[in-house]
Amino acid sequence: MAGQTLYDKLWQQHVVKQRDDxxxxxxxxxxxxxxxTSPQAFEGLRLAGRQPWRLDAxxxxxxxxxxxxxxxxxxxxxxxxxPVSRIQVKTLNDNCDSFGIxxxxxxxxxxxxVHVVGPEQGATLPGMTVVCGDSHTATHGAFAALAxxxxxxxxxxxxxxxxxxxxxxxNLLVRIDGELGAGITGKDVVLHVIGVIxxxxxNGYAMEFGGSAVRAMSMEGRMTMCNMAxxxxxxxxxxxxxxxxxxxxxxxxxxxQGEMWEQAVAVWQDLRSDDDAQFDKVVEVNAADIKPQVxxxxxxxxxxxxxxxxxxxxxxxxxxxxxxxxxxxxYMGLKGGQKITDIHLDRVFIGSxxxxxxxxxxxxxxxxEGRQVAATVKQALVVPGSGLVKQQAEAxxxxxxxxxxxxxxxxxxxxxxxxxxxxxxxAGEHCASTSNRNFEGRQxxxxxxxxxxxxxxxxxxxxxxxxxxxxx
Amino acid sequence: MKEFTVxxxxxxxxxxxxVDTDMIIPKQFLKSIKRxxxxxxxxxxxxxLDEGQPDADNSQRPLNPDFxxxxxxxxxxxxxxxxxxxxxxxxxxHAPWALDDFGFRAVIAPSFADIFYNNCFKNGLLPIVLxxxxxxxxxxxxxxxxxxxxxxxxxxxxxxxxxxxxxxFEVDEFRRHCxxxxxxxxxxxxxxxxAIRHYEQQxxxxxxxxxx
Ligand code: SF4
Numbered sequence: 001m002a003g004q005t006l007y008d009k010l011w012q013q014h015v016v017k018q019r020d021d022x023x024x025x026x027x028x029x030x031x032x033x034x035x036x037t038s039p040q041a042f043e044g045l046r047l048a049g050r051q052p053w054r055l056d057a058x059x060x061x062x063x064x065x066x067x068x069x070x071x072x073x074x075x076x077x078x079x080x081x082x083p084v085s086r087i088q089v090k091t092l093n094d095n096c097d098s099f100g101i102x103x104x105x106x107x108x109x110x111x112x113x114v115h116v117v118g119p120e121q122g123a124t125l126p127g128m129t130v131v132c133g134d135s136h137t138a139t140h141g142a143f144a145a146l147a148x149x150x151x152x153x154x155x156x157x158x159x160x161x162x163x164x165x166x167x168x169x170x171n172l173l174v175r176i177d178g179e180l181g182a183g184i185t186g187k188d189v190v191l192h193v194i195g196v197i198x199x200x201x202x203n204g205y206a207m208e209f210g211g212s213a214v215r216a217m218s219m220e221g222r223m224t225m226c227n228m229a230x231x232x233x234x235x236x237x238x239x240x241x242x243x244x245x246x247x248x249x250x251x252x253x254x255x256x257q258g259e260m261w262e263q264a265v266a267v268w269q270d271l272r273s274d275d276d277a278q279f280d281k282v283v284e285v286n287a288a289d290i291k292p293q294v295x296x297x298x299x300x301x302x303x304x305x306x307x308x309x310x311x312x313x314x315x316x317x318x319x320x321x322x323x324x325x326x327x328x329x330x331y332m333g334l335k336g337g338q339k340i341t342d343i344h345l346d347r348v349f350i351g352s353x354x355x356x357x358x359x360x361x362x363x364x365x366x367x368x369e370g371r372q373v374a375a376t377v378k379q380a381l382v383v384p385g386s387g388l389v390k391q392q393a394e395a396x397x398x399x400x401x402x403x404x405x406x407x408x409x410x411x412x413x414x415x416x417x418x419x420x421x422x423x424x425x426x427a428g429e430h431c432a433s434t435s436n437r438n439f440e441g442r443q444x445x446x447x448x449x450x451x452x453x454x455x456x457x458x459x460x461x462x463x464x465x466x467x468x469x470x471x472x
Numbered sequence: 473m474k475e476f477t478v479x480x481x482x483x484x485x486x487x488x489x490x491v492d493t494d495m496i497i498p499k500q501f502l503k504s505i506k507r508x509x510x511x512x513x514x515x516x517x518x519x520x521l522d523e524g525q526p527d528a529d530n531s532q533r534p535l536n537p538d539f540x541x542x543x544x545x546x547x548x549x550x551x552x553x554x555x556x557x558x559x560x561x562x563x564x565x566h567a568p569w570a571l572d573d574f575g576f577r578a579v580i581a582p583s584f585a586d587i588f589y590n591n592c593f594k595n596g597l598l599p600i601v602l603x604x605x606x607x608x609x610x611x612x613x614x615x616x617x618x619x620x621x622x623x624x625x626x627x628x629x630x631x632x633x634x635x636x637x638x639x640x641f642e643v644d645e646f647r648r649h650c651x652x653x654x655x656x657x658x659x660x661x662x663x664x665x666x667a668i669r670h671y672e673q674q675x676x677x678x679x680x681x682x683x684x
Contacts, residue, residue, distance in 0.1 A: 016664065016667050016668055017667050025661060025664060029682050039505035039506065040505065043506050043508060044507060047507070048473065048656075048658070053668075056684040087505060091505050125681065125682065127679065153657070157658050160661075161662060161665075163668055165657065254684070255681075256681035260680065260681050261681075264681045267678075267679065
């Protein structure tokens with residue numbers, strides 16, 4: 001028998017029951033919740049008179065709607081100014097209380113973006129199935145877990161049954177071999193991959209990142225890559241277990257301890273694709289070829305290198321691509337042939353579940369240290385992914401570095417990644433953003449998002465336009 | 473999900489074709505964090521004389537006395553009699569939520585919009601297709617007789633009138649099974665509760681660190 005992929009193994013280990021129609025009942029080990037996609041699910045449980053199947057599998061925290069200024073956070077939930085946001089955050093609180101689900105509420109130092117919080121707490125472990133009503137749940141696959149987003153009716157289904165009805169996906173391997181250049185991060189790698197395979201390239205696949213460059217990468221870089229698997233069309237991103245995974249998890253609050261730790265690590269060793277595993281598709285990338293990436297358009301696949309230019313309609317391979325480029329030029333206020341380094345920024349956002357962990361903040365602070373945000377930049381925000389990331393950064397003095405350079409240092413949450421709270425772009429404003437989506441209006445009505453790595457964002461804030469961080 | 477076996481109830485006639493989901497529950501009510509509580513805003517624009525707002529106190533609003541559900545003789549109705557293409561428009565599941573929340577258990581019409589028809593089954597509401605002539609007859613009888621009730625038997629797949637006329641209807645076997653037993657997706661999965669528990673026990677032994 002041919003070997004199994006990591007996905008095959010994770011799938012097989014979680015099948016409760018195979019059904020005749022090709023679907024399977026899949027057991028869910030960890031269910032993460034936030035305030036936006038859970039209210040109707042709890043309501044559904046209540047209406048049906050049901051209770052959660054297994055309380056200890058659930059963990060909740062508010063993130064999408066929470067304010068990020070210290071002032072607005074002072075008086076807790078009641079102090080949230082936007083009434084819709086306040087109700088959603090409060091509803092999560094009430095639901096967790098009444099059902100008995102553990103929540104890191106606003107004001108708890110462990111509160112933060114759900115995809116930062118899970119791994120940080122050790123609540124995301126190798127070999128788990130992890131789901132959450134949010135598409136960037138793919139992040140957790142960096143731990144050799146099977147992780148993906150679900151809809152509200154599925155949130156209810158998981159709460160009530162600890163299972164999901166699923167159909168198996170195909171296997172895709174993205175192999176990144178060689179050594180990454182200095183200043184090149186997981187963000188650049190994944191943007192490069194999306195540029196190569198397109199935003200639909202991973203449709204129907206579970207995407208595993210492998211190769212020597214991935215083996216050498218930190219957990220935070222791996223999380224950034226898996227986070228954006230969904231931007232390549234794959235609901236699932238994954239990286240095999242290794243010593244780097246184990247070192248990251250060890251000692252975290254929800255991680256096994258003592259003898260059980262040894263037992264777990266022994267089991268986790270097998271969480272990798274067998275050498276003779278069969279993939280339905282393989283994409284090979286040479287790590288040394290990857291330069292700092294900047295998106296110029298309104299889809300993550302509209303990406304180029306910092307030393308490149310905005311593509312022209314003539315670069316299009318067909319009529320629909322030509323139209324897409326024209327539409328993106330219009331929306332972004334850019335012209336074909338324009339140099340990326342000539343794009344000036346109005347705002348800079350360093351944060352989101354893609355890039356708001358401690359390494360991201362360190363990388364940005366290293367660039368910002370002793371420099372000043374350009375006078376032409378209206379706002380440069382740094383929003384840590386969780387209260388604990390914030391605490392750690394402050395212990396290292398990173399907050400002081402940012403503030404001295406003219407950045408705003410905020411409270412943890414999704415913030416300007418999707419503009420559900422007060423942090424937004426104005427119409428026509430260009431933003432260097434470390435988030436994951438550059439769709440029209442994503443960061444505010446008419447806003448123009450350019451996706452980059454944290455170091456590239458910091459450098460752009462200082463220069464006022466994009467610059468090659470390798471020469472900075 | 474509530475099970476549906478036999479139901480007898482007061483009938484309200486909604487004599488209008490192509491009732492769309494925006495008419496059933498207007499879009500301003502979709503921002504809610506709930507899936508219950510839509511009943512007071514069912515058919516909002518037809519039912520009230522002013523424009524409905526999500527957080528308004530509906531008991532203070534001026535009612536449209538001509539609208540069928542506002543007439544005293546139809547208070548407490550649980551069977552809605554309707555015309556063709558009922559439930560067309562957007563796919564919002566809020567439409568069956570609102571009908572259910574108001575107290576309807578079944579809707580009888582000559583035809584339904586597809587998505588709405590599906591959504592009804594997911595939410596314990598039975599949509600019944602009868603032919604045009606039969607629906608016409610029911611409209612006439614209902615309007616002529618105050619307190620007009622119908623008895624719906626999902627086992628037998630029949631609608632019985634007070635005069636004793638029995639009308640048969642078709643329903644997909646799988647959906648019938650789910651509704652008779654009160655099974656939604658979750659209900660179906662819970663039929664495998666033993667398998668889930670068995671899996672969980674094994675998992676607890678193999679990977680105890682996943683349980684706290
Ligand atoms: S940071 Fe952005 S992408 Fe991540 S969970 Fe929040 S809104 Fe979604």
